[in-house]
Amino acid sequence: MKIVKRAFLIFTLSLLPLCYAAPPTESPSLRIEKAWLKKPIPGMKMTAAYMTLINQGEKDAILLEVKGDDAEYYEIHTVSMKNGRMKMRQLKEVVIKANSTHQLKPGGDHIMVIQVKKTLLTSKETSLTLIFKGGHKETIRIPITKSMEKK
């Protein structure tokens, strides 16, 4: 009986640290869908990743940074067409408004994947970590897709 009491006490005490654990980072209620990375063209050092960011929260979510293991650098860029001219520029952030959806898509905002590693040519999937203002992180596994049709 004494042993049972002691075991119960140890178990209860072992739960105590949980009461002092830091509260979880405030999640901006984000959902990420339809994410994919375009398989790099052989010999090219760059490619791009796309996805749909769905913010179901009451506050704007601000994407600041992207990280991954299969390229040296990940940046947020945007492409625009004006008077038949293509312009690509780097963005400091992407704002996903409260209760709305923002698409990272070909011909628009996208994640530039720079100095790609060979693993992107051979793997079927890669991981990306999206870092939002406030410190919230979302790590996702996304497919590497060969989207271009060869003729």
Add this chain to the structure above:
Amino acid sequence: MKKKQILIALFIFGTAFISSKFYFEKKVQREEHTSNYSHLGGDFQLEGKSKTYTLEDLKGKPSILYFGFASCPDVCPLSLSKLNKAIDKINPDFHTLINKVFISVDHKRDTPKKVQKYAQYFGDSFIGLTGSKEQIDKMTKAYAVYYKFVPLEDSKMEYTVDHTSRFYVLDQKGKILNTFSDVINDKDFSKLLKRILSP
């Protein structure tokens, strides 16, 4: 009386025939002159993987030219992919009947070998060309193609290249027939291709 009726009928028929012939000839002329590119285009000299290309090398087949750069991960591959899709939709046999040419204006970063590799990713029939600054400047001026190197200060890319995103359709003699920003939805593109490639 009967003879008179026949003559009137012949007169009406003849007038209608001549008018329609005149109308259709004018229509074709109008279509061909809608986009007058006679002041653009002409000879050029660019470097391919294994030889120097001039306009002469493209003659004998209609050509479609697209200007971009090989480090462009988004708009250029999307455009070349759309060109493939558009031709598929019109007639898949046309792929081998056209010179599909990708010209990189990024003379700082791209080499003929690299551009050829990039272009052929979209199909073995693609030709990839680039050149020195002088060669690129001369051609882009002649074909009214805009390009500009833009520094990206905080980016590891260092710079990007703003450029015209447009398809140039040349006939088998190397003359520009028309240019298109959208080959998928612009019906004039399919009409033009059918006209120049259908027997």
